[in-house]
Amino acid sequence: MVDRLTLILILVVALGLAWGLTGVLRGYALHKKLMDIPNARSSHSVPTPRGGGVAIVVVCLLALPALAWLGLVADAVVYGLAGAGLSVALVGWWDDHGHVPALVRLLVHFSAAAWGLYWLGGPMALPLLGWTLEGVWLWAPLLLYLVWVLNLYNFMDGIDGIAGVEALTVCVSGALLAWWALPEANVALYGLLAVASLGFLIWNFPPAKIFMGDAGSGFVGLWLGLLSVYAGHQAPELFWGWVILLAMFVADATLTLFFRWWRRENLFEAHRSHAYQHRAVNWGHKATTLFYGTLNVIWLLPMAWWVVSGGIDPLWGVLLAYAPVVFLVYQFGAGVRHVEWDDY
Template identity: 75%
Template sequence: MTLIIGGLVVLALTWALTGLLRRYAVHKQLMDIPNARSSHKVPTPRGGGVAIVVVGLLALPALVYGTSVSLDSAIAFGGAGLAVAAVGWLDDHGHVAAGWRLLVHFLAAGWGLYWLGGMPDLTLFGWTMPGLWLALPALVWLVWLLNLYNFMDGIDGIAGVEALTACASGLLLAWLMVPEAPLALYGVMILAALGFLVWNFPPAKIFMGDAGSGFVGLWLGLLSIYAAHQAPVLFWGWVILLAMFVSDATVTLFFRWCRRESLFEAHRSHAYQHRAAQWGHKATTLFYGTLNVIWLLPMAWWVVSGGIEPLWGVLLAYAPVVFLVYQFGAGIRHVER
């Protein structure tokens, strides 16, 4: 009963705070104004993701006190998330040079990784990779996730639906593998994303903004490592669950890099942006979320349950997703019609 009440509080508080932030953004004229690189057509308030940040940080002490979430885990998620949200908030309200942002991102990722106890040992083809060897790849994984989440937060609802479906799937996998594992951290992100989506689902009344998208992206990455400490194979499950966002962003940035275009410049060449131009925001967002549930979740369970070697499972899960985003035009310059 206590967990149910706590969950309802998280949901209601995120919903209410997002509404207050919308009023604040309108009053202060913190608006995303449509331009040639935008996927929306009307000025829309931004910064609503701060509600997820605030509620997520406030929930951590309660989780430590009322559940089996450890203090070290709360310090990992709280400190790392706060740092990334702070630099994102500054960027939302002005401009922070890409180099300084990236430095904060690596420091925040390192903080989270350290307090979670680093990477656990992972096994591939019967060979155990020591967690110490995986520290640098894990750091890059976290920084890439938080940045790609910002890149992918470009149409109504897509970032919130990704957080909702990925976390719900991750919670299910963890519960099936380790029923006694603490699952409250997953629940906080699920319910906070749901409360935010009330305002952000197409047609969006407010956007997430850099502070929220970076925070959510980093928390999803930290959850993948948190899950790996519950059962190492769960890490591979999370790699699969995030395949839609990882593939779209990575393929897009690869082709932009090949053309020697700036990787930090705003653009409309992601696969989801091409789809939104043809299908609309709602259909595109629902399509990405549906694939998370009907394709990536079963593939992740196949790996987690031991039905297939993790590397083969990851490759099989990603292959059609990479092909799909390529077919959708990931990395191709958007042409106005």
């Protein structure tokens, strides 16, 4: 058995490094004038440095070899997570410093998702309605799922703290699910992303002193998707548990995208029509961020546990978990354009 004290030490060092490196990146962004300047589509009112999510990228990539050395992560998993995450972070960093055509970003995203999925072992067998879904045909839906989680994370990173709180609560909840489901649960990867996100979140919690940026949000989004696949290979029910844990972000981003597509709006144009953005106007960033994080813990985690424990079929569990979440973000105005937003 791996020395738990050694693992804890690695995670504590990762936390401190993420916190310290985020501060360094803030100084770099201020020096280089890499600032998010408020405009009509922004949810902030003060120019703020961006690119702090690179700290999460660096810490996770540095810690992976240490986890492999402890025998907690297979070499193939390191290749998959490191290669996929690094490529997405690099194109995000490029985009933070200039502009990357949408087609180029999408090609990189699909390539990274395919790379990660391949090294994690490809599609896993998934239980559903008493059947087992398996086979090469699962590659297509899983790739679409991974690329969507990657991109929706970027869409949802629009107010102070919300992306960091999401990563922290989902990873900690995912670790708890693994402990419940498996006798010798391996939760090192979940802990790594959790502490790296927490180190950044200290700087990003409302009022934010630095934003995550595309490099960080793309990396975290893809890693969350790949970690759900990794969990599914540990125990198939865990994949569905992670799908449930991601419901707040998935429902808000998907419903918003659907209504914007329905109105034939430019899907690549900046906007403020997500449910969380509407709430932030009325509640403020801190209350909205804490509300989303709290629902992850008090609603989605118990529903995920119900599925993982075998108490309900995954399909019905996912539908029951998502139904009130979809209703809630709809009531909050996901995808709705109000006239006053144009003059806000």
